[in-house]
Amino acid sequence: MSDATKTPLLDRVQSPSDLKRMSDAELSRLADELRAETIAAVSKTGGHLGAGLGVVELTVALHAVFDAPRDKIIWDVSHQSYPHKILTGRRHRMNTLRQKDGLSGFTKRSESPYDPFGAAHSSTSISAALGFAVARDLGGACETGHGDAIAVIGDGAMSAGMAFEAMNNAGHLKKRLIVILNDNEMSIAPPVGALSSYLSKLYAEAPFQELKAAAKGAVSLLPGPFQEGAKRARDMLKGLAIGGTLFEELGFSYVGPIDGHDMDQLLPILRTVKERATGPILIHALTTKGKGYGPAEGARDGGHATAKFNVVTGEQQKAKPNAPSYTSVFGDALVRHAGEDDRICAVTAAMPDGTGLKKLEARYPSRCFDVGIAEQHAVTFSAALAAGGMRPFCAIYSTFLQRGYDQVVHDVAIQRLPVRFAIDRAGLVGADGATHAGSYDIAFLSNLPGFTVMAAADEAELVHMVATAAAHDEGPIAFRYPRGEGVGIELPERGEVLEIGKGxxxxxxxxxxxxxxxxxxxxxxxxxxxxxxxxxxxxxxxxxxxxxxxxxxxxxxxxxxxxxxxxxxxxxxxxxxxxxxxxxxxxxxxxxxxxxxxxxxxxxxxxxxxxxxxxxxxxxxxxxxxxxxxxxxxxxxxxxxx
Missing domain, CATH: 3.40.50.920 (Rossmann fold)
Structure with a gap:
């Protein structure tokens, strides 16, 4: 924390219970201090900055309204949990974030009772929250007691199938469950304008069974000159209304969209939900990734992951590489082969930058597919591309390929389809810890009949393995390589097709x-x-x-x-x-x-x-x-x- 930054309210917070003694105005100022503290902490350690800055107000509001750790607040993926860690007694250890023997960059059950469920992969929060809700109603024993279960899930994570599987089950069970959709992708103005604020106040003041009627009547209550504008805004929100209808069809009450940075909306709505909810409810909050810090807001990825940085300028302190990264070597090699063979295409699951496919996307956009956080779909989609005569490269981190393993077996291996698996982040990856380690792909791929499994010893070998995979049509083939830069050897101008099974x-x-x-x-x-x-x-x-x-x-x-x-x-x-x-x-x-x-x-x-x-x-x-x-x-x- 910078000596020049004053945090008088944050200094009073030893645990979330201290927030309950603050006024709403003080909670708003606390959010400002928490944002500054988060920026200062991450500037010294590096880490996931943008996601946390986008939920500062939501974090303050949740801890002010609910009673953690009795109430279970579950952060999906949890790379947005740094503000939560600061408010839950770990502020003094933020300088150890993502370091050996320090704080994890994600929620971790063994780290704090305020982390009821560990996470680092996406789309698990609703399933976990439903599990806590059912355990509560069945009288399960829990050291911290049982209260509400609240899942905070991003719009990207919500797109994954597991989230909808959980919502479908939750709607069927009709348990009291709160899901907050942290939507940081949408930029339509009306949802965060005056009309949205007005509807949000109605939501907070009316019983839930009257919410729809209140929303429908809101336009007629506006002054005449505003009614036509409100109608246009309502039409623009049709997509959101459809989203709300979808959630309602799954058995959820739907509230939103609301401004996730406006404490005057967040606090009354959360208080009303806490007081009146009986079954599952979804609150749709619009937020901005990197909110309140210009360099993060302006970054292409919203300041997703940063090295240590200068707080004033935002300039990251990255060491100059001595050699190209394995990821970039793969991306360059694949582009070369794609230029020679129009059957080559690539699939990734929400990681086009991390897997090096941005280069292919820029050169051959019609042959590069980002399917979102959907590894199972990515694998089966790749299998059908192969069956259809293409030469697909399915580029997925080792730790995330685990999520698509059934499809690797059932849709690829059994059918002997020539999908090329480019497995990045193989081995131990550093600051992200055990959840992101690529520890198991050698074992879980090598036991599959007909699979060819390779590992590059250096970046030159990786070039050869891309060439080998591109030429391999006899069945599935995989090659693995680590995170970070290569060893610094000269790269071949062209990859050599290796003899299969020869060292x-x-x-x-x-x-x-x-x-x-x-x-x-x-x-x-x-x-x-x-x-x-x-x-x-x-x-x-x-x-x-x-x-x-x-x-x-x-x-x-x-x-x-x-x-x-x-x-x-x-x-x-x-x-x-x-x-x-x-x-x-x-x-x-x-x-x-x-x-x-x-x-x-x-x-x-x-x-x-x-x-x-x-x-x-x-x-x-x-x-x-x-x-x-x-x-x-x-x-x-x-x-x-x-």
């Missing part, structure tokens, strides 16, 4: 062989240097493929070495498990081979830098060196590298 020897040695899958190869090289200083020269190999395995390479390494180590940036059940099964089936262990698979440990690793996370995982160069020494029964001599 490569990097350096020949003896005694111990290290078979790497993915970008741990750089750490393997470092470990090899340390081993050579001890007089041990390991063989280093890059598997390239987890499936089909390079049987010849694996068995050759096993036959020529005393020990074999595999290493991968994935969980148990992946590449190392497939190697172990091959060795067991071939009777290699009977001949005395010493084998170890180095994988991510069987724990969820909290946020830290990627380097620290891999240190926790035991997958650094020192760990690889130590494993080789143990297998070779070489005593570790600490002073050799002193």
């Amino acid at each position: 490569r020897i990097i350096t020949e040695g003896q005694g111990v062989a290290i078979l790497s899958y993915g970008t741990r190869l750089a750490e393997v090289r470092r470990a090899a240097e340390a081993l050579r200083a001890r007089g041990i020269t390991p063989t280093i190999a890059d598997a390239r493929f987890a499936k089909p395995l390079d049987r010849d390479l694996v068995l050759d390494l096993a036959a020529r070495h005393e020990a074999l180590i595999t290493i991968e940036e994935g969980a148990v059940g992946g590449f190392g498990s497939h190697v172990a099964q091959l060795l067991a089936n071939e009777g290699v262990f009977d001949a005395g081979l010493k084998f170890r698979a180095m994988v991510l440990p069987d724990i969820f690793i909290d946020q830290a830098s990627p380097e620290d996370m891999y240190r926790v995982a035991g997958l650094g160069a020192e760990d690889i060196e130590a494993m080789a020494l143990r297998l070779l029964d070489v005593a570790k001599i600490s002073d050799k590298r002193a």
Whole structure:
């Protein structure tokens, strides 16, 4: 917090109960202070800024009206939860946000009783809120007690199928449940103008069964000159009315749209809902992402994710990259292939920037599809594109591909359709923590019949794998690569189509062989240097493929070495498990081979830098060196590298 910024009201808040002693005017001023505090905090740590700034007033109003933690406030995705964290006793720890041993960038049950349900993926909040509402009515035991269940969900998250599945069930069960649609995409003026304010006051003053009648009669109560304008505004709102009708058909009472930044609307409506709601109700609040901070409001993504930044200028303190990012390398390679083959197209689920597809969209817009937060649809859509004769690349983060796994199995693998899966953010990703780690795709794809599964060891290998996938029509194929910049090697002018299921020897040695899958190869090289200083020269190999395995390479390494180590940036059940099964089936262990698979440990690793996370995982160069020494029964001599 800047010394120049005064926060007298916020300084009085130790817990949300303190808000109940403030007047409405003070709550409005508190929102201003909370916005300034959020900006100052994120400027020092980096993080998701725009989403939180868009719900500052809503956060204050919710905590002023409801009784958390007895009332369960559930933030969908929860990247907008920083203001909530500040008001719920975590203000003094905001300087640790998204850092090792610090506050999570998302809600987390183990962090605070005010976080009743953890989230970092979208569209789960309504299901969770309904679960709390049913548990309440069934007499479930909860340490903080049971009150209202409130889901705050964004318009993007509301577009996902899971949100509507939950609403359909909630409407059927008719439980008292409050859903707040935080709509930060719509920019139509009338909903946040005088007419909307007038209708909102009627909503707050009338019993719910009279809301529709009050709204219909509102136009006739306006002065004559305003009635024609009001009629036009009502026509402009037809789309919203249809939305309201849809929610009502699902069994929800619909209130809105209201100005989500106007405390004079938020407070009376929330108070009325708290007092009178009997069944499920949806409140439609219009907000602005990045509200109140010019650089965020003006950013293309509304200040979605920022590095540390200068509060005055908004300039982010990003280090200059030493090499292009894997994401940009993929995007450039795909554009080149799309220019040569008009059958190539691409699909992503609300992440065109994050997956590098913006470049393809700019060059070939008719062949690039952003389907929204709908990974299941993205996969099946891609499958049908393949069945229809196209060559689709389905670009989805590893952690989000989990959401479409049934479709990967049922719609792609069983039908042997040549969908190309470009899996970004593979491995441990840093500040977003366990919820965004790409830990499981090697295991859950490698067990599917007919799948080809690759991992790039560096950015040049990624170029080759894009070319390989583009040329592969015999079934589904996937390639994975991490977040961040490459290792800085020269990129090939054109990608080489790799022989399916064949790895490569990097350096020949003896005694111990290290078979790497993915970008741990750089750490393997470092470990090899340390081993050579001890007089041990390991063989280093890059598997390239987890499936089909390079049987010849694996068995050759096993036959020529005393020990074999595999290493991968994935969980148990992946590449190392497939190697172990091959060795067991071939009777290699009977001949005395010493084998170890180095994988991510069987724990969820909290946020830290990627380097620290891999240190926790035991997958650094020192760990690889130590494993080789143990297998070779070489005593570790600490002073050799002193």
